[in-house]
Amino acid sequence: MATKEEQPQVLENKEEPKEDGELPLVVVLRSKNFSLPLEDRLQSHFHLLDPNDSPDESTESFLSRHAYSARALLCVALTPLTADTLGLLPSLELVVGSSAGLEHIDLHECRRRGIMVTGASAAFCEDAADYAVALLIDVLRRISAADRFVRGRLWPVKGEHPLGFKLGGKRVGIVGLGNIGSQIAKRLVAFGCSIAYNSRKKKPSVPFPYYANVWDLAANSDVLIVCCALTEDTHHIINKDVTTALGKEGVIINVGRGPLVDEKELVQFLVRGEIGGAGLDVFENEPDVPKELFKLDNVVLSPHCAVVTLESFAALQDLVMANLKAFFSNKPLVSLVQNE
Numbered sequence: 001m002a003t004k005e006e007q008p009q010v011l012e013n014k015e016e017p018k019e020d021g022e023l024p025l026v027v028v029l030r031s032k033n034f035s036l037p038l039e040d041r042l043q044s045h046f047h048l049l050d051p052n053d054s055p056d057e058s059t060e061s062f063l064s065r066h067a068y069s070a071r072a073l074l075c076v077a078l079t080p081l082t083a084d085t086l087g088l089l090p091s092l093e094l095v096v097g098s099s100a101g102l103e104h105i106d107l108h109e110c111r112r113r114g115i116m117v118t119g120a121s122a123a124f125c126e127d128a129a130d131y132a133v134a135l136l137i138d139v140l141r142r143i144s145a146a147d148r149f150v151r152g153r154l155w156p157v158k159g160e161h162p163l164g165f166k167l168g169g170k171r172v173g174i175v176g177l178g179n180i181g182s183q184i185a186k187r188l189v190a191f192g193c194s195i196a197y198n199s200r201k202k203k204p205s206v207p208f209p210y211y212a213n214v215w216d217l218a219a220n221s222d223v224l225i226v227c228c229a230l231t232e233d234t235h236h237i238i239n240k241d242v243t244t245a246l247g248k249e250g251v252i253i254n255v256g257r258g259p260l261v262d263e264k265e266l267v268q269f270l271v272r273g274e275i276g277g278a279g280l281d282v283f284e285n286e287p288d289v290p291k292e293l294f295k296l297d298n299v300v301l302s303p304h305c306a307v308v309t310l311e312s313f314a315a316l317q318d319l320v321m322a323n324l325k326a327f328f329s330n331k332p333l334v335s336l337v338q339n340e
């Protein structure tokens with residue numbers, strides 16, 4: 001999902017292992033069941049302080065005892081980084097996020113303390129955009145439903161599979177034109193769609209129509225693709241009124257975060273046939289998915305995996321390394337988030 005703007009990505013691959021004694025400290029914050037995929041690469045450049053290495057001690061006690069002088073922290077996946085945890089790290093200057101969305105990091109507190117934050121949407125944006133377009137094509141052309149039709153041996157017993165809808169010519173409203181949204185727009189222009197967007201501010205160099213209000217965007221779109229950052233302002237940005245404005249044939253694609261959409265309302269619209277369809281990679285209470293959706297052929301469901309490919313994961317690892325190395329050699333960070 002899109003975050004606040006990040007600076008362009010410059011990847012750096014050269015590995016030059018150092019002696020352990022002189023390695024800079026990096027706190028690693030990760031939940032127990034989440035491994036650290038680039039551990040070997042990180043370990044040859046940094047002294048990692050990972051509370052999971054002391055399973056008998058609480059994270060708070062570990063950080064208070066070992067991390068007083070740590071200047072950098074790597075936040076793995078969506079592990080919450082709260083103001084309380086930040087309070088245990090008085091020397092912290094940098095948080096390296098490893099996800100596109102950063103709502104699990106207390107950005108207000110980072111801003112207040114002058115702690116820089118880097119994000120990873122540059123590593124994920126192309127794959128996330130491909131996936132959003134794939135979900136849209138799947139909903140419109142009923143590809144997953146057609147697959148079930150064939151596997152269920154309904155062809156030709158139950159006649160023809162129902163007609164789908166053409167992608168070209170659709171008016172697509174993108175909610176959040178950050179790294180991911182921009183890549184989605186680029187792809188859909190090539191498919192012959194017309195694009196409009198909503199974001200916090202109008203983007204001066206973007207040629208597409210801007211709607212300051214999501215309701216207006218919905219009223220002028222056939223499809224809404226949701227890929228903005230989850231904040232207090234964007235929680236349930238797709239609500240009952242917006243869904244009504246999108247109309248009976250409208251399609252909603254969500255590759256951002258579940259709580260961007262009022263899920264209970266969306267389920268009701270889908271069940272009552274008051275919206276055309278939905279492609280959902282994210283949900284309000286993951287991994288729980290409303291069971292009413294399982295029987296709807298105009299809904300495509302996916303387990304929060306839009307951003308992840310082998311290639312995006314490799315790019316993420318390069319990006320994390322590049323940000324940490326840049327920080328410790330006083331160079332500009334590769335994907336600094338404008339945390340305004």
Ligand SMILES: O=CC(=O)O
Pocket residue numbers: 001098099100101102124307
């Ligand atoms: O959802 C995945 C991410 O934000 O990276």
